[in-house]
Amino acid sequence: MSQIAQPVVEIRNLAKSYRRGDQVVSVLTNITFDIAAGDYVALMGPSGSGKSTLLNLIAGIDKPDSGVLRVGGIDITSLGEAELANWRSRNVGFIFQFYNLMPVLTAFENVELPLLLTDLPSRERADHVNAALSMVGLADRMEHFPSELSGGQQQRVAIARAIITDPTILVADEPTGDLDRVSAEDVLNMLGQLNRELGKTIIMVTHDPHSAANAHTVQHLDKGELRIEN
Amino acid sequence: MYYLKLILRNAMRHKLRTGLTVLGIVVAILAFGLLRTVVDAWYHGSDAASKTRLITRNSISLVFSMPLTYSSKIRQMEGVKAVSHANWFGGVYVTEKNFFPQFAVQASTYFDLYPEYLVPPGQMRDFQRDRKGALVGRKLVDAYGFKVGDQVSLRGTIFPGTWEFVVRGIYDGTEKNTDTAQFFFHWDYLNETMKRTAPRRANSVGVYVISLASADRAAEVAATVDHEFRNSLAETLTETEQAFQLGFVSMTEAIVVAIKIVSFLVIFIIMAVMANTMAMTVRERMAEYATLKALGFGPGHLTLLIFGESLAIAAFGSALGIALTFPVADKFGKAMGTLFPVFYVNSETLIMQMCAGLIVGAVAALLPCVRAANMRIVDGLRSVG
Ligand SMILES: Nc1ncnc2c1ncn2[C@@H]1O[C@H](COP(=O)(O)OP(=O)(O)O)[C@@H](O)[C@H]1O
Ligand SMILES: [Mg+2]
Numbered sequence: 001m002s003q004i005a006q007p008v009v010e011i012r013n014l015a016k017s018y019r020r021g022d023q024v025v026s027v028l029t030n031i032t033f034d035i036a037a038g039d040y041v042a043l044m045g046p047s048g049s050g051k052s053t054l055l056n057l058i059a060g061i062d063k064p065d066s067g068v069l070r071v072g073g074i075d076i077t078s079l080g081e082a083e084l085a086n087w088r089s090r091n092v093g094f095i096f097q098f099y100n101l102m103p104v105l106t107a108f109e110n111v112e113l114p115l116l117l118t119d120l121p122s123r124e125r126a127d128h129v130n131a132a133l134s135m136v137g138l139a140d141r142m143e144h145f146p147s148e149l150s151g152g153q154q155q156r157v158a159i160a161r162a163i164i165t166d167p168t169i170l171v172a173d174e175p176t177g178d179l180d181r182v183s184a185e186d187v188l189n190m191l192g193q194l195n196r197e198l199g200k201t202i203i204m205v206t207h208d209p210h211s212a213a214n215a216h217t218v219q220h221l222d223k224g225e226l227r228i229e230n
Numbered sequence: 231m232y233y234l235k236l237i238l239r240n241a242m243r244h245k246l247r248t249g250l251t252v253l254g255i256v257v258a259i260l261a262f263g264l265l266r267t268v269v270d271a272w273y274h275g276s277d278a279a280s281k282t283r284l285i286t287r288n289s290i291s292l293v294f295s296m297p298l299t300y301s302s303k304i305r306q307m308e309g310v311k312a313v314s315h316a317n318w319f320g321g322v323y324v325t326e327k328n329f330f331p332q333f334a335v336q337a338s339t340y341f342d343l344y345p346e347y348l349v350p351p352g353q354m355r356d357f358q359r360d361r362k363g364a365l366v367g368r369k370l371v372d373a374y375g376f377k378v379g380d381q382v383s384l385r386g387t388i389f390p391g392t393w394e395f396v397v398r399g400i401y402d403g404t405e406k407n408t409d410t411a412q413f414f415f416h417w418d419y420l421n422e423t424m425k426r427t428a429p430r431r432a433n434s435v436g437v438y439v440i441s442l443a444s445a446d447r448a449a450e451v452a453a454t455v456d457h458e459f460r461n462s463l464a465e466t467l468t469e470t471e472q473a474f475q476l477g478f479v480s481m482t483e484a485i486v487v488a489i490k491i492v493s494f495l496v497i498f499i500i501m502a503v504m505a506n507t508m509a510m511t512v513r514e515r516m517a518e519y520a521t522l523k524a525l526g527f528g529p530g531h532l533t534l535l536i537f538g539e540s541l542a543i544a545a546f547g548s549a550l551g552i553a554l555t556f557p558v559a560d561k562f563g564k565a566m567g568t569l570f571p572v573f574y575v576n577s578e579t580l581i582m583q584m585c586a587g588l589i590v591g592a593v594a595a596l597l598p599c600v601r602a603a604n605m606r607i608v609d610g611l612r613s614v615g
Contacts, residue, residue, distance in 0.1 A: 061524050061607040082528060089526025096611070100521040104239035109232070116232055117526050 007034035008168060008201050009058055014067035016053055027053045028224045031067070035169075035217075040195040040202045042212035045221035051205040052173055054221065058203060059092045059171045060084050072168045089117045093162030093200075095172035099154040101146040101161075107133065108142040111160045118165070132160040136190060152183025159190055163200070170194070172204040176211055188214050233531075237538035244511070248543060251507045255547025255590065256554065258500035259583050263555035264562060265493035266579040271563075271570040272486050273479055278407040278572070279472035281445040283343060286438040286455055287474075289467040292318070295434035296464040298421075307454050309447040310440055314339035317420060317436035321384030321393060323374070330370055330568040332384060332413040334420040337363075343441045346404045353378065353399030361419050363398035367410030371400055373567050384413075389420065391427070411571030440468070497586045504594035508540050512598035519602045520610025529603035536602060540595035541588065548587025552580060 014031040017024050027050045035041050043051045056062040057069060060076045069077050072091060079087055094100075101110045111132055115125045133139055136156040146154050155175060162170055172191065176184035192214050194200040204215060212218050220227040241248055270277070286304070288294035295317070305313045319332040337358055341347060349357070349365060356378075357363040366376050376382065380397045395415050403410045425432040442451060452468035459466045469477075479486065512519070519532050555575050563573030 056608050059524070061611075085523065085526045085528050087526075088524065094521075094524050096521070100517065100611075102236070102518060102521075104236065104243060109235075112232070113522075114525050 006037050008037040008039075008072055009035035009203070010068065010070040011035075011058070012068035014054075014057065014069055015065050016050075016057060016062070017065055026224060028057075028064075031224075031226055033219060033226060035201065035203065037201055038195070038199045039217055040192070040215045041204065041217045041219060042215035043203065043205045043219050043221060044207060044209070044212050047207065049221040050224045051207075051221050055171050055173055055203060055205050058169070059094065060088050086117075089114060090165060091168040093165070093167040093170040095155070095158050095162050095170065095175045097174040097177040099146070099151070099158045099178075101154055101157055103146050106143050106145055107138060107149065107157045107160075110146070110157055111164055114161060114165045128164055129160075132164050133157075135163075136160045150183065151179050152186050155179060155183070155187050156190065159187070159194075163194065163198075168201065170200050170202045172202065174205055174207070176206070176208065184211070233534060233538065237535060237542055240515075240535065241539045241542050247507060247511075251504060251543055252547040252550070254500050254503050255544060255587065256551040258496050258590075259548045259551025259587055260554050260558060261496045262493050262586055263552065263575060263579055263583050264559060265489050265496070266582060267555075267559050267562075267573065267575050268570070269486055269489055269493075270576055270579065271573045272482070273476075274407050274409070274570075274572040276472045276475035276479060278346075278405065278409065279470070279475050280346075281448070281470065281472070282442045283471040284440040284442065284448060284452055284455070284468050285471055285474040286440060286466050286468040287436070289456070289465040292436070294464065295436055296438070296459075296466060298433040298435055300435070300438060300459065300464075300466070303458060304438060304440060304455055307451065307458070309443050309451040309454075311443045312339060312343055312441040314343050314439045315417065315435040315437065316340065316439065317417060317434075318388070319384070319386070319415075319420070320388045321386050323382070323384055328374070328568075330373075330411050330413060330571075332415070334417040335414050337414075337416045337418070340414070340439070341365075343439050346408045347401040348404055349399045349401045357398035360396060360398050361416055362395055363416065364395040365399045365401055365414040366397055367412050367571075368400060368402050369411040369568055369571055370413060373411075376400070382413075389424070391423075393423075406574060407572045409571040411568040439471075497590065501590045501593050504540070504544065504590050505597065508536070508594040508598045509601075511539075512536060512602055516602070516605060516610045516613045520605060520607050520613070523605075523607045523610070532602045533599045536599045537592065537595045540598075541591040544587050544591025544594070548583060548590075551587070552583050555579075555583070 011034070012032050014028060016028040017026040031054060043054060045051050053062065057064050058071065060071070064077060068075065074087065076084065076087060102113065105113065108129055111129045112125055115128060120128070130139070133142055136159050138153060138156055138160070141149060141153060146157070149157065175191070176187050179187060188211055191202055191204065195202050204211070206212050288296050301313055301315060304310060314336045316336070317334040319334055321332050322328070323330070341349065341354070357365050364382060370376055376397050378397055378400065382395045382397060384393045384395070386393055401410065421432055440451065440455070442448060448470050455468045456466050522531065559573065559575050563570060566573065
């Protein structure tokens with residue numbers, strides 16, 4: 001279990017349903033749990049159990065129907081569209097299953113992207129990008145386009161992009177889902193390192209028990225409800 | 231800088247698609263420019279018309295003439311500075327295809343009323359002295375290779391027979407829109423010949439040209455002239471040169487309107503094509519726009535990227551199209567020979583081409599922008615895999 005610390009994410013009675021045609025499909029019902037600062041949480045569960053939905057709510061790219069959701073002490077359900085976007089740019093680092101890099105931007109430019117929303121001058125932006133890319137071991141690939149990189153390398157660029165703004169939480173949805181075993185191991189090691197050495201709070205969706213073994217806490221979702229196991 | 235880079239690279243992602251779109255815009259803007267220029271060429275006579283000249287003709291129709299005696303009466307009227315007269319000759323040079331207007335003009339007075347025709351003084355003197363002399367415009371020189379001293383014969387259609395002339399001078403225009411595709415000769419030569427061959431048709435004038443002391447007396451002088459000849463054998467209709475020229479254009483108005491409609495249709499079609507391209511492009515990139523939104527970029531950023539890309543493509547195509555309009559219009563004008571005596575791309579056409587290009591780019595981006603701005607992030611992200 002995680003160490004006793006201030007919860008960075010507080011979730012109370014969270015519910016979410018989707019409308020499909022004129023049918024309302026309940027995806028999450030009554031989710032309650034905390035994530036401590038510096039924790040590394042794996043969200044597990046069968047396909048369609050609502051893992052991604054929960055992660056998207058925490059990351060502020062989707063809105064719950066009801067319940068309380070506080071991240072870093074801020075009730076993000078009460079934020080408007082623009083405020084929420086601004087909040088995400090400062091507080092959330094995204095890692096996607098398919099990397100979601102801009103294909104027309106180099107590794108350097110992709111990592112620089114979130115910094116365009118800050119008022120850092122370009123010299124300082126470059127310093128940050130260089131540091132982040134060095135950290136993920138891609139200092140020699142800065143000028144490469146995503147199509148010139150392997151899947152594992154692309155995901156490392158995405159990790160660099162996720163940490164470049166020093167966000168409150170890192171969210172990763174099946175970050176190894178599209179990778180071969182070796183690259184997957186690489187990415188998991190990197191996340192572990194970010195958590196251990198930089199104290200990053202990580203929330204990772206996975207259906208792979210081996211990946212989940214890297215995390216400190218595992219939350220099991222089943223049919224939209226939580227089962228806690230240690 | 232960063233955004234510009236992103237916009238331009240996005241525009242170049244599908245080279246073939248962008249290339250074809252640019253090609254379409256080039257063709258559309260070029261066609262638009264050419265068609266507008268044709269319309270302008272059609273109206274050139276009225277555009278170039280002087281505000282200080284009136285044209286008096288027989289009120290029944292241009293086909294009917296007026297007595298020569300009107301000349302001295304008009305000259306004495308208040309507000310009239312000078313009077314000259316002319317007849318439409320309507321002859322054929324070698325073959326019917328070689329169309330250019332020929333006028334029999336009162337040589338001693340006519341060119342005082344048309345300061346926009348520039349003739350070297352020596353040539354003017356030679357023309358005045360030679361009863362069979364002719365003055366030809368620069369465009370005719372370019373088209374038919376006339377030189378000073380050349381014998382030119384015209385086959386008369388209104389005035390029967392073969393008429394021989396000697397080119398005594400060549401005139402240029404002081405303005406870009408001066409008509410230099412005309413052929414002038416002595417009205418006296420025409421009249422003397424008619425006295426011999428068809429005396430009943432002698433001493434008759436097609437149009438009187440009146441030079442005004444001041445442009446704001448046009449209406450007043452016109453009324454005076456027409457009043458003077460009311461209830462006479464040949465009643466007159468006097469109007470400004472511009473109104474007179476527009477009268478010609480209105481005969482062919484339907485064609486002009488059709489050309490105008492087609493010119494806008496061309497723009498409308500390329501707008502639809504470009505809108506389709508942008509819609510396709512943006513739909514393909516929804517996951518990327520969703521990612522940008524997730525990272526905190528707002529609808530304004532997406533609008534900048536999408537509008538920017540659309541405008542960049544449209545601006546590039548338009549610039550090429552506009553640049554091509556000049557040489558193509560030049561070729562086209564030459565190929566049309568003397569049918570369009572004045573044929574050049576004016577600044578109004580250029581501005582309309584630029585506006586058309588910008589409107590095409592902006593309209594094409596409109597719907598994709600709205601779609602991307604309203605797209606929910608989770609839906610956009612799901613379109614990835
Ligand atoms: N944007 C959406 N619109 C409609 N239904 C959705 C949407 N997102 C998820 N769902 C539905 O919600 C359920 C849970 O989806 P998801 O959270 O993606 O599951 P998991 O990530 O655990 O596989 C699924 O039945 C899915 O079809
Ligand atoms: Mg999922």
